[in-house]
Amino acid sequence: MDAAPGQVSTTDGAGPWYRSVAHEREVFRAAAGARLPVLLKGPTGCGKTRFVEAMAHELGRELVTVVCNEETSAVDLLGRHLVVGGDTVWQDGPAVRAVRTGAMLYLDELVDARADVLTVVHPLADHRRELFVDRLREVVRAAPGFQLVASCNPGYSMAGKELKPSLRHRFVTVSFDWPDxxxxxxxxxxxxxxxxxxxxxxxxxxxxxxxxxxxxxxxxxxxxxxxxxxxxxxxxxxxxxxxxxxxxxxxxxxxxxxxxxxxxxxxxx
Ligand SMILES: Nc1ncnc2c1ncn2[C@@H]1O[C@H](COP(=O)(O)OP(=O)(O)OP(=O)(O)O)[C@@H](O)[C@H]1O
Ligand SMILES: [Mg+2]
CATH class of the missing domain: 1.10.150 (DNA polymerase; domain 1)
Structure with a gap:
């Protein structure tokens, strides 16, 4: 994995086209207004990522995407020290960047990530809206626009893993199915x-x-x-x-x- 995982997309231009299928736009807007995180669940190829891209654009947020896999750890989200020209410099990970700047953080296939990622996501996903970066001994509070989004595919995940109830209960959940x-x-x-x-x-x-x-x-x-x-x-x-x-x-x-x-x-x- 890269030293700084997390793909950033800007929200310039006309924005991605997303055709509403049910009430997903209203629910997402309401959740964002209430500062609640959103979980998108649905099969592969049903439009989850396109929807997040469209919502980030419509709400005027930068989108920071982390595609989780079985090696994705808390360090990948929080950041790490890098050696640059003989000096050691800290580089914020994607979650810290999103939290500091008030961006939309999209944790794609969150269920596949390692268990220690939960220690990052839990305090971010409830009323605290904060991260503890242990290597900096710093608590980072979310800037006002910060929005946490995760996705999962209940029909298929690596090693048949499921999200724990304590995590699921923190997310407003939008279920995607095939459109009419x-x-x-x-x-x-x-x-x-x-x-x-x-x-x-x-x-x-x-x-x-x-x-x-x-x-x-x-x-x-x-x-x-x-x-x-x-x-x-x-x-x-x-x-x-x-x-x-x-x-x-x-x-x-x-x-x-x-x-x-x-x-x-x-x-x-
Ligand atoms: N409601 C929609 N509006 C516009 N395009 C859509 C919609 N639903 C699906 N698509 C099309 O389907 C493609 C796949 O959608 P997308 O990548 O968002 O799926 P996904 O649910 O994120 O899949 P995965 O779980 O594999 O990541 C999009 O690139 C787009 O062309
Ligand atoms: Mg996707």
Whole structure:
């Protein structure tokens, strides 16, 4: 991991396009107004990251993202001493930077992080809104705009881990599901650059596959996969080939499952 993990995106320009699916915008705004942290839960490719990017832009906050994995530790969030030209200098980690500057801190896949990350997140996620940086012996209180956001995918996480109730209870939680067909077709058309009728066919295909639990896919057809297929189609690839490469193969390795998915593609196109 880098000495200073945490990707910073600025909020200039028109901002990312996010199509509301339910009440997620209102809930997020209310939570931000009440200075409560937000947990986004939902399957891969359902729009969680795009939503956070859009909300950061709409609320005028810098977005600091940390994609957590099983090696992400408290030090990665808080910061560390670096040796620069013979001197030792302190470098704030992404959580400390976000807290000091009043940014939006997005802990993507928080459940995958190491247990000591909880010691950082707990005091940040309740009324204290502060961090204790033990190596500096400093308590850093959150600047007014600071907003904590985390995401998790209940259907899939490394090593089947779950967030502890003591952590979950600190977050206002927004659950994401696949949008209604008409809304998802709008997203696929806009993001994929295809005609509405092509988007509708892709979404119809997704609905069929999502209704087939017997395929036992670890994750089902996501909006992301539909957008990728649409982008290939918009670039001139025949729809069946586009679906095969952008949807079927990323979803499965088993030849029977690939066959069943291919049949569903053939029915759609
Ligand atoms: N409501 C939406 N509005 C606009 N685009 C969307 C929406 N939902 C999904 N998308 C499209 O789906 C893509 C994938 O979404 P995103 O990266 O936000 O998923 P995610 O839930 O963060 O997935 P992961 O859990 O794998 O990180 C986006 O890049 C965008 O093209
Ligand atoms: Mg994401």
């Amino acid at each position: 067909a008409a809304v998802e077709a709008e997203i696929v058309a806009a993001e994929g650059g295809v005609e509405p009728k092509v988007a509708k066919r892709l979404v119809g295909f997704a609905a069929k596959v999502r209704a087939l639990p017997e395929l036992a896919l670890p994750e089902t057809v996501s909006t992301r996969l539909l957008v990728s297929a649409a982008q290939l189609i918009a670039g001139g690839l025949p729809p069946r080939l586009a679906c095969r490469c952008a949807i079927v193969e990323p979803l499965a390795d088993d030849s029977d499952v690939i066959g069943a998915l291919g049949d569903a593609v053939d029915l759609a196109f």
